[in-house]
Amino acid sequence: MKILGGYRTKKNKIFFYSASLIGGIGLFLLGIKQTAAYLNTIVDSSVLMRKRNSDYIFLENVPYEEKEEFKLLTWWKRKKRLLPWRLLEIANAPDNKFRMKALHSLAAIKNLTDYQYQHMAQAITPQTAVSLARIRDVDQRFFFRCTAPLRYESKQDLIVLMRDLLYKLNKLTRHPCLKYFISNIFPTFPKFQAWTFYNDFDIYGFVGIRPSVVAEETVLVLSIEALLHHCIATGNGRAVVEAGALPLLFSCHRELNYDSEACILLGRLMMELSIYPEYLQDLYQTGWITVLAEWMQSNNQKLSIAAASCLANLDDDSNLKYEREVLLLHPPFKNNESIKTDIVLIHGLLGGVHYTWRQRGNRKGPVSIFVFTFFWQALQALESLLKIFVPEQPVWSSMKLLAS
Secondary structure, eight states: OHHHHHHHHHHHHHHHHHHHHHHHHHHHHHHHHHHHHHHHHHSOGGGGGSOOOOSSOOOOOOOHHHHHHHHHHHHHHHHHHHHHHHHHHHHHOTTOTTHHHHHHHHHTOOOOOHHHHHHHHHHOOHHHHHHHHTSTTOOGGGSOOOOOSSOOSSHHHHHHHHHHHHHHHHHHSOOHHHHHHHHHHSTTSOOOOGGGGHHHHHHHTOOOOOOSSOOHHHHHHHHHHHHHHHHHHHOOHHHHHHTTHHHHHHHHHHHSTTOHHHHHHHHHHHHHHTTOGGGHHHHHHTTHHHHHHHHHTOSOHHHHHHHHHHHHHHOTTOOOOOOTTOEEEEOOSOOSSOOOEEEEEOOOSSOOSSSOHHHHTTOOSOOOGGGOHHHHHHHHHHHHHHHHHOTTSOSGGGEEEEEO
């Protein structure tokens, strides 16, 4: 009996330990399950099961006929995209006999995107840009956009740079008009008696009056006018370009673009500088060819006529140069037909190219040349006479109209 009791006690212990082990393992597994369930509620595992967008585009198989049509369309688009570049290549060639036709075909393209125009503007040579600017209704996006050839923070900085430029020019070529202007506008310059040079001012039509208060815009406009007068008086436009005036003048144009009178002064100054074709590269890099191309399309006849004369002087296709105070009125754009007649209109001492002597004292603003009654009556009479002698071809196609 004692042996049997000990056996039962040992068996109970084994059963107890086994039950405890199994219960512990069950509790452990239950804890793992509950922990996993809790974690599943925290993290959304369905994100991993969502369908990802493919990194590649898989095209469906198309029939053979559609493939051939697709190849033809691709070929046509490629040829259409390369056509402007082929025309530009011909236009950039200086001695190509098809250059004029390529220029007109290039100017007739209107359906390119902005980035295509900008890309082509980087490849256009300065001479091609001048020729394109002289074609009617050319897209302005063909021309290189100069961002900022000169760094400055305010108009005051431009005034200081303009003062330094005038100082430099006065040292290179001394002239009493420029010295008088500097002494009155910029007080730091040594002054002198103005009446001594009264006759000199009377000859060139320059009168310098120092106002009590001068705005920054007015100082810039007066400085441009003084620079123009200095070019006319000395006839040394090369010194102006060599002194670094082109970037400064372009910056002045950006600040005074709203002022038509300032733009007209800049246009006259560009006419003085355009008679030197060796500075074409400088004019192009500083953005002035782009400005002249915009002025060619302007409704202001003073701007468009000045721009037409400047571009005609810079164009290698034209062997003619329009010197100081000679303006090209017709045809303002590039013309393939040969010119057989030159008509020169010479105004009197009290008149001008853009107004008659009767309108000089009464005009309150810029007057267009297309509103002059006597001007157009004379041209209509001249056209009638020419039609009598040359009836078989248009009159204005073989005629050039100049004004001085």
